[in-house]
Amino acid sequence: MSAHVILITGPRASGKSTFAAEAHRALVGSVLLHVDDLFHEVLAQGRNRWMGNEAELYAVILRHQLALARDLAATCTVIVDGTVLPDQLAPLVDNPPAPRLDVLVLLPSLEECLANEHFATRAVPVREEKVTTTWQEMQEWRVVTGVSVRIIGGPEVERGRVLSSVVKQLLQTL
Numbered sequence: 001m002s003a004h005v006i007l008i009t010g011p012r013a014s015g016k017s018t019f020a021a022e023a024h025r026a027l028v029g030s031v032l033l034h035v036d037d038l039f040h041e042v043l044a045q046g047r048n049r050w051m052g053n054e055a056e057l058y059a060v061i062l063r064h065q066l067a068l069a070r071d072l073a074a075t076c077t078v079i080v081d082g083t084v085l086p087d088q089l090a091p092l093v094d095n096p097p098a099p100r101l102d103v104l105v106l107l108p109s110l111e112e113c114l115a116n117e118h119f120a121t122r123a124v125p126v127r128e129e130k131v132t133t134t135w136q137e138m139q140e141w142r143v144v145t146g147v148s149v150r151i152i153g154g155p156e157v158e159r160g161r162v163l164s165s166v167v168k169q170l171l172q173t174l
Contacts, residue, residue, distance in 0.1 A: 003073040004078070005092060006079045006102050007082075007102070008023065010107055011113050011137075013117040014107065014116070015106050015116070023167050023170070026170075027079070033068065033081065033082075034081045035083070035084075039057065059088070062082060062084065066084075067091040070099055074099075078099075086141060105141040108153055108155075112155075114131055114132070
């Protein structure tokens with residue numbers, strides 16, 4: 001089996017976890033790593049300790065989860081669900097041989113992300129300023145070279161069709 005990591009990224013409230021779960025169900029035997037879940041768990045255990053340093057905590061957890069994904073990819077397909085920027089890929093791509101990496105960037109409109117942030121099903125507090133900031137940061141993926149990046153935008157219904165198509169393509173390449 002070839003080493004393969006599928007990175008699903010995008011701004012807050014873009015549908016990363018929903019798509020990651022769909023991809024995980026379709027890719028039998030895959031491992032799904034939710035970076036945000038681990039972040040929220042660690043944050044809850046030491047909220048006072050991390051107050052004001054949440055970005056640094058997320059960066060540490062992200063580095064470790066990406067390194068874990070790289071190691072696990074030697075035996076299975078790994079799906080990573082998290083808010084990842086291009087300059088944070090080092091744990092996956094440094095030190096050859098790197099696993100095959102497919103980056104799927106979910107990038108609906110900023111307005112859609114802001115609307116999704118207010119869904120009652122959201123497990124984290126509403127933070128519109130974080131949505132706006134991460135949406136702007138995710139634009140960096142538009143100019144990345146050297147790794148396979150697919151930007152998936154458009155209305156939710158269209159994105160759903162595209163995402164299903166991407167899962168089918170991934171199944172064919174494994």
